[in-house]
Amino acid sequence: MPGRFNLYPFQKGEILKLKKKHPCGGWLWSIERTGADIAIKCLTCGRFLVLPRQKLEKSVKSIESVPMCPDEHSSRRGTQEETSRTISD
Secondary structure, eight states, X not given: OOXXXXXXXXXXXXXXXXXXXXXXXXXXXXXXXXXXXXXXXXXXXXXXXXXXXXXXHHHEEEEEEOOOOHHHHHHOOOOHHHHOEEOOO
């Protein structure tokens, strides 16, 4: 993960895998809103959380999928390297 002043550019629609499992049993979360606070939604039960960006950056284990830009969607599909990334400290 980027340093203190280099923030990771979260995008709406990204699917995140967090370090801890949600009580419903789900690991995957979708980003619903970005800014100083990030809104995420559990893909298993639909629970909606708003977390400070720094707390979310610390709790992310990996980014499972990245949304494609409209111009990229028509020209090519994402490869495995582009759609699955691991966050390292």
